[in-house]
Amino acid sequence: MSANTSLVRRRARNRVRRTNGTPSIQAIFDSCHSGTALDLPYVYHSNGRLKGSPVIPQAQVQKATSADVISFSGCRDDQTSADTTQSGMAVGTMSYAFVMSLARKPIQSYQELLKSVRDILKQHYQQKPQLSSSHPIDTNLRFII
Secondary structure, three states: OOHHHHHHHHHHHHHHHOOOOOOEEEEEEOOOOOOOOOOOOEEEOOOOOEEEOOOOHHHHHHHOOOOEEEEEEOOOOOOOOOEEEEOOEEEEHHHHHHHHHHHHOOOOEHHHHHHHHHHHHHOOOOOOOEEEEOOOOOOOOEOOO
């Protein structure tokens, strides 16, 4: 990870932690090594089950936020996020798959959207988008942008 990438991630995490009250934040990252870009403690399988926490218990207090934060990332931390060309324009493949999924089926749950985006990408790419959150969520809830 480059120093610039590390700085951007640190700034994003700090903004989330400084949020007052209980606002709702939805973040979409289509960048390399973005799986835990916000260091959110809950990561989900595409079947909606909790994978576990990439954040060790001792660090959870330090990384805690009262904000409801949900993040889609373009790939796991150990992967790169590919680019593609669509209609003559360069776009991130996860962004493209995300838009395509919602265009095909505008009403989806978080779980359905994660699975759909992964299904679109796995036809040509190895990256595996991630869904994570600051608090446990019901992944069957409707995704609203």
